[in-house]
Amino acid sequence: MKTTGLAKRNWLWSFALIAMMASATGVCADCYGADPSDVLPVWPSDPPKWDAPTEPEADLTKPTDNKIGGKRLMRLGNVSTPEMHVFPAKDTDGNPSKTVIVVCPGGGFSILAWDLEGTEIAEQLVAGGVTSVVLKYRVPTRTMEPKWKPPVQDIQRAIALIRAGKVTGETPDKVGVMGFSAGGQAACRTATITERQYDAIDDADQQIRLPDFACLIYPAWLVKEDSPDELNGIEITEDSPPMFLAHAEDDRLTVMNCVTTFTKLHEAGVPSALHVFTGSGHGFGGRMDGRADDLWPELCLRWLRDENLLKGK
Secondary structure, three states: OHHHHHHHHHHHHHHHHHHHHHHHHOOOOOOOOOOOOEEEEOOOOOOOOOOOOOOOOEEOOOOOOOEEOOEEOOEEEOEOOOEEEEEOOEOOOOOEOOEEEEEEOOOOOOEEEOHHHHHHHHHHHHHOOOEEEEEEOOEOOOOOOOOOHHHHHHHHHHHHHHHOOOOOOOOOOEEEEEEEOHHHHHHHHHHHOOOOOOOOOOHHHOOOOOOOEEEEEOOOOOEEOOEEEEEOOOOOOOOOOOEEEEEEOOOOOOOHHHHHHHHHHHHOOOOOEEEEEOOOOOOOOOOOOOOHHHHHHHHHHHHHHHOOOOOOO
């Protein structure tokens, strides 16, 4: 009887906290993906050479797939035409957001968790006053070496187009990248690779810059399998952008992906934040179910504000 009462009180507290967080900050507590204002191609014609799928793009979700937050996720597969899905936002003063985040869903470089880690995240960011561009990057690439290269090419090109004012209709002051799982690995590499990974196409590509910040949510395959305190082909320096990292301690894709990345950032003097949640597993996205990991979108927005990444020049 006491256990039931405690569970009930915990559930009521979680519900109240979520409601309070949503009303106070604008983060949507029941978002399941809005429609973008615009959908734009990443490449003017064919993307850089890769092992493109022969099957057409399709939602590969099955009725037997698992549910997250009481709902299945859209598993978008065979993506051969990268697109930018634009979700514009206004800041606290009612002006167009001067910060844009490129959102990269996960999916093991096989599919894209399109709503769970894409459109639903964009809607929450927009509610917090941040313009979001959900990137439909190329998959599958898991059999390629390196498997992250086509996604990173797509991310770099998207950021270049956004900086050039060719995506949102505005020239933003800051452009960041957010990635989940495999998308988190691609986002991390985009935030640490200084060389353009494709041949320049137009004036937008003439100057490639690192994103102004990166948000890595349970990123995959950042550390060496046999030495998780070492990054695997990723170099963090004092010039790396600040990062927000969130992971579950029981994630089957080791929490050391975030812990080691944060440690290297801290050692390099790069201001960053790390949040580790207990019992959340892998792939919780931004759907709220009363667990502590429900708070990461708001923690991320507050971190962006703390680091003055939502303000104009």
